[in-house]
Amino acid sequence: MTRWHLRRSGGWLGIALAVVVASASAAYIEEEFGPAAPVRPERPLRPPVAPPPPTPHVPELAAYLDRLEIRHPLVCGRLAVFPVTLRGHGGPAGRWWTADESIAKGILIVTEKEGGGSVPLLVMENRCPAVHVFVMAGEVLSGGKQTRTVRRDVVLSPGQRVEIPVCCVEARRWKGEAGFGAAGVLVPQSIQKALRQGADQAVVWAEVARNNAALGSENATGSLELGLKAEPVAEKxxxxxxxxxxEVPAGSVGFIFADRFAGRAVGGEFFGRSDLAHGLLPKLIDAYAVDFVLQVGRDGTVRPVDRAIAHEFLNRIRYAGSYRTGTPGSGAGIAARSAGLVGDGVGLGPHLVHFGCQVEDRIVVPLVRPVPRRGNITPGVMVE
Structure with missing residues (x-):
């Protein structure tokens, strides 16, 4: 046999040997692991689910979060609002009124503390024998010796009288009558965040001054109420x-607020009853619109928003967990300080009354990147 014939037969022999080895390997794999499954088309990805929280939520908030449904966003300028509805029924029973309703009807009496008043405390009394009163943290009370805002959620059962923690939002006044009325406004969300983070009185006064200056509504007593009610601000x-x-759907029980420049949610307010949610909605919109619609000097590109933003925020709340804290009125306080969120609320029995939370970190608008000059550039050095 010639050398050429040997080379040719050796090539065919190699091919045959490779086929035998491949067949044997396939047989071994099938015997060891079972027959290969047919390739199926990929299923659409489901919405991301938050991992289990490091600490569980208090029972009424856990049950509430599991039943939420997010609706399509409503937009105005930089602000987007995602209404939230609740699957099924169930919430605090009986008759409930907001602070503004209760003060207007004369059943909620708010006064300075006896003995000349105390800046961080007020007295509230629910004089109705058949109605619960809900006072939300951040609501502004007008009158007294100086205008105040409520530091924590308060539920007043029928006939209940309590002292509540407050903060002054009118730095240059300490005179007047003992009684208070409803100002009809909430502190802007930036001040609400500072309060939830434990800001002291000096910080709150500084935030009020900053807010009034940004709105062009500074006034003689440094009043937040007067700043928000100045004619140009009130009209906007x-x-x-x-x-x-x-445009908010009937039956909404909460709202997630998003910044369309940053393309993310910045806060949310959730209620156990739709009547409370709708009653407080106008003031909540004002509280976010002050920072995300009215204030000047914040030009940027509006990004499209969809429900994925709200779902991500809701999952962040689920992951954060919550724990018990005190409350000056009835029920049990709720707090969350995790996952970059700061939140507070109150429950009554097995039901959530209110829970509000915000993203802790400040929104940073990225600077325009400088364009480097041609030539040699040292890595890490910015060229003007």
Whole structure:
């Protein structure tokens, strides 16, 4: 046999040997692991689910979060609002009124503390024998010796009288009558965040001054209420409400607020009853519109928003967990300080009354990247 014939037969022999080895390997794999499954088309990805929280939620908030459904966003300028509805029924039973309703009807009496008053404390009394009163943290009370805002959620059962923690939002006044009325406003969300983070009185006064200056509504007593009710500010806030409030679905129990420049959610307010949610909605919209619609000097590119933003925020709340804290009225306080969120609320029995939370970190608008000059550039050195 010639050398050429040997080379040719050796090539065919190698091919045959490779086929035998491959067949044997396939047989071994099938015997060891079972027959290969047919390739199936990929299923669409489900919405991301938050991992288990490091600490569980208090029972009423855990049950509530599991039943939430997020609706399509409503937008006005930089602000987007995602209404939230609740699957099924169940919430605090009986008759409930907001602080503004209760003060207007004369059943909620708010006064300075006896003995000349105390800046961080007020007295509240629910004089109705058949109605619960809910006072939300951040609500502004007008009158007394100086205008105040409520530091923590309060539930007043029928006939209950309590002292509540407050903070002054009118730095340059300490005179007047003992009684208070409803100011009809909430502190802006930036001040609410500072309160939830434990800001002291000096920090709150500084935030009020900053807010009034940004709105162009500074006034003699440094009053937040007067700043928010200055005519140009009030007209712009009314325009935002007219755009958003009529579009909110009936039965909504909460709202997630998003910044369309940053493309992310910045806060949420959740209620156990839709009547409380709708009653407080106009003030909540104002509280976010002050920072995300009215204030000047914050130009940017509006990004499209969809429900994925709200789902991500809701999953963040689920992951954060919550724990018990005190409350000056009835029920049990709720707090969350995890996953970059700061939140507070109150429950009554097995039901959530209210829980509000915000993203702790500040929103940073990225700077325009400098364009380097041609030539040699040292890595890490910015060229002007």
């Amino acid at each position: 806030l009314a325009d935002v409400r007219r755009t958003l409030v009529p």
